[in-house]
Amino acid sequence: MIRAEHVSYSYHGAAQTVRDLSFHIEKGEFTAILGENGAGKTTAVKLIDGLLLPTSGRMLVNGLDTPKTRVSERARQVGYLFQNPDRQICKNTVREEIAFGLRAVWGKGEEEKINARTDELLDLFSFRGDEEPFSLSRGQRQQVALASTLAVKPAVLLLDEPTTGLDYRECTRIMEFIRALNEDEGTTVVMVCHDMEIVLDYARRALVMAGGALIGDGPVKEIFRDPALMERASLLPPQIVQIASSLGGEFARADDAETLSSMVARAAERRTV
Numbered sequence: 001m002i003r004a005e006h007v008s009y010s011y012h013g014a015a016q017t018v019r020d021l022s023f024h025i026e027k028g029e030f031t032a033i034l035g036e037n038g039a040g041k042t043t044a045v046k047l048i049d050g051l052l053l054p055t056s057g058r059m060l061v062n063g064l065d066t067p068k069t070r071v072s073e074r075a076r077q078v079g080y081l082f083q084n085p086d087r088q089i090c091k092n093t094v095r096e097e098i099a100f101g102l103r104a105v106w107g108k109g110e111e112e113k114i115n116a117r118t119d120e121l122l123d124l125f126s127f128r129g130d131e132e133p134f135s136l137s138r139g140q141r142q143q144v145a146l147a148s149t150l151a152v153k154p155a156v157l158l159l160d161e162p163t164t165g166l167d168y169r170e171c172t173r174i175m176e177f178i179r180a181l182n183e184d185e186g187t188t189v190v191m192v193c194h195d196m197e198i199v200l201d202y203a204r205r206a207l208v209m210a211g212g213a214l215i216g217d218g219p220v221k222e223i224f225r226d227p228a229l230m231e232r233a234s235l236l237p238p239q240i241v242q243i244a245s246s247l248g249g250e251f252a253r254a255d256d257a258e259t260l261s262s263m264v265a266r267a268a269e270r271r272t273v
């Protein structure tokens with residue numbers, strides 16, 4: 001679905017921001033891109049989206065080379081939620097914002113279809129169509145941006161830190177929504193995220209970047225259990241993984257379903273035996 005072949009990118013002749021990136025993401029995967037600030041994650045996402053074109057190498061989405069794909073075709077394939085929703089929102093009402101993206105892809109002659117889909121999304125996200133996006137909270141604006149990104153049902157969803165600034169309820173609501181799209185509709189999800197607990201709960205694979213290069217690629221659990229890799233990427237694994245590895249032995253190899261409370265109960269049982 002997404003194939004990066006030795007992709008490098010430099011901003012305006014500056015040093016390479018992304019270096020020799022190669023990976024292949026299959027349809028239906030849920031992949032997180034991890035790395036410290038400035039590692040090149042947003043640049044990588046923009047290269048997948050086609051907003052930036054590789055300085056060298058090739059980025060193929062659904063078999064199509066990004067420079068050769070028409071913008072409307074690309075928007076049908078790939079939805080991109082920006083790191084900052086305010087860079088994305090450009091209309092005065094929530095209804096117009098959602099309809100705007102649909103119109104760009106479906107064309108102006110499809111007003112009836114556009115209205116029906118807009119109503120569906122307003123309903124799904126419990127928005128009032130006449131609300132002004134900039135009078136909403138940051139979390140709600142993030143949801144408006146997400147709703148308009150999802151409207152055309154893209155095959156690939158690129159999310160750049162989708163939960164920043166959200167409270168716990170908003171975060172769970174958005175993430176469960178994305179999980180359902182991935183599991184029920186087979187949407188391929190690529191998510192940049194600094195919150196390792198969310199990565200552990202939702203993503204299955206992680207790409208780890210440092211200094212513009214890919215330094216790790218594998219199942220999330222395995223990445224988190226690789227202290228040398230985590231250190232190189234300046235990342236801390238989620239608490240449950242830290243606790244499991246400090247308990248050692250069988251706990252360090254705890255399976256995916258192990259929760260913190262069951263782990264503590266098991267450790268306490270051991271002590272009393």
Ligand SMILES: Nc1ncnc2c1ncn2[C@@H]1O[C@H](COP(=O)(O)OP(=O)(O)OP(=O)(O)O)[C@@H](O)[C@H]1O
Binds near residue numbers: 041083
């Ligand atoms: N438009 C630009 N022009 C020049 N340099 C840029 C531009 N955008 C980003 N950079 C630089 O490229 C590097 C990677 O930036 P990028 O935004 O891809 O990192 P990131 O991993 O997304 O970081 P963060 O976690 O802070 O969002 C940084 O050093 C940044 O300063």
Ligand SMILES: [Mg+2]
Binds near residue numbers: 042043160
């Ligand atoms: Mg970024």
